[in-house]
Amino acid sequence: MTFLNITTNARINFNAIVAINWLILIMMKNKSSVIKVIPNLQAAKKHVIKLSEKTIEKTKYINNFLSELTNIFLFINHTIKETFSREFEFREFTRQCFQIGYKTLPIISVTGTIMGMVLTIQSRPALVHFGAVSMLPGMIAVSIIREMGPVITALICAGKIGSGMGAELGSMKVTEQIDAMEVSSTNPIRFLVVTRVLAATLMIPLLVLYADALGILGSWAGANIKGDVTFVLFFSQAFSRVHFDDLLPAVIKTFFFGAVIGFVGCYKGYTAGRGTESVGIAANSAVVLSSLLVIIVDLIAVQITDLF
């Protein structure tokens, strides 16, 4: 059974529940001269009506949720199909790589450096207490490379890139630019969505590696605030603790972070409503949903890594 069939059947079943509930409501609300109104029956009738109304409300909510889920699945399916199209929009793809990659460098530079510094300053006292301050560089490096660097960078990118995509595509939807693209025989999914999703998928891992490097640099700076450790010593201690199986799973999951941010940002923008308010809603919901999904993907990645 395909995913589409499951959600369609679930919708049909819920629609049947809604129909039955409406029937109960109509029967209950119709006054019949044959049925004598007894106080207990009247109370039961009210309770059933209330219950039916709540059930209808819930089924409509679930119906909408399942419809949304189907739309997301179809959107992802369409995007993946267009990714392997012969007429790939290479020029737009490189422009998006520049927008997503190069233009995010300043904020990632600041975030990465501060992340390393803060982590070092916070961790140092505990390690000094245990007389294990020599383990500080290694601990920071492993923390940044395995978890802090990828997740914090992805969350920053979800805010900057995800909201940017949601707002840009949302405003294009509102001002009929996407329709204009469609009527000029350009596939808007191929031009707008595929290029952005691919660019995000490829650029975010590079941004994460950049953030990791700056994080370790910031950690060295942080270590020198209260201590005194040379650059060479710090880095040799840091990388002596880092292994290939710290780096590889972290890099792999950043590709998924990038894909999630790209898909969510594009989906929210592409399916924005027709009013200007919907542009703000698209941008906001793109950030919220992509941030949440980054955390969930991280959890799944950690569980999978743990198996090995």
Add this chain to the structure above:
Amino acid sequence: MNATQTVTTSSAKTNSDNLVIEIHNLRKEFGEQEVLKNVSLQLKDGENLVVLGKSGSGKSVLIQCIIRLIDPDEGTISVLGKNVSALNSTDLGELRKKIGFLFQSGALYDSMSVKQNLEFPLQRIKKHLNQKEIDEKVNEVLENVGLSHALHKFPSQLSGGMRKRISLARTIIVDPMIMLYDEPTTGLDPVTSDGISSLINDVQKKYKTSSIIITHDIECARATANRVIMINDGEVYLEGNLEEFEKSTDTLIKSFFK
């Protein structure tokens, strides 16, 4: 006059009586609201057909159905002999290359300059052109709309009238056979509106296009129409030439042509 009436058309300046668009019994609803109930119309080769109607009467939905931005619920639309609803995405793409659509808001791409906006459809539809030919074509259409100086500007730097003219330039640059205008003069001052109406006539003469012009601007209708259809409440209310509309004693039509 409440029933749909077809008045004899005057001598429209058409090249032939070949039909480029035929619509039969078109119906479209959004939820419980029936926007188009039973619309049938024809567009002849070389003519400007003006579709008048109040706001919300379904005019924009009509032309969006023609180019299949919206799928109708019932009815058939035939464009250049092809049933639009039955086309697959490749054939629909090929058909759309022959149709120009001028959006109400202009729909210029904000992230691209005027030059890039004009090159965009040309590079995709006329792939055989080299860059020199593309540049010549861009300069030619900009000259036609009187905006040669706006080549390197961005849409945010243009006035409403300039944006509409650049949008028109972007539409005609691919030499379409059919033009669909969605409220071309909305939001523009009378002088600029006259300019747009003149451009519509110039496009008809120079590019030999057949056009459907959706508008509630009577001056634009007067300037451009070979034939007029009025849509009211999702149905064709009256069809004829401009003179018959102007002389009509029907209350609704008189309210338009005050």
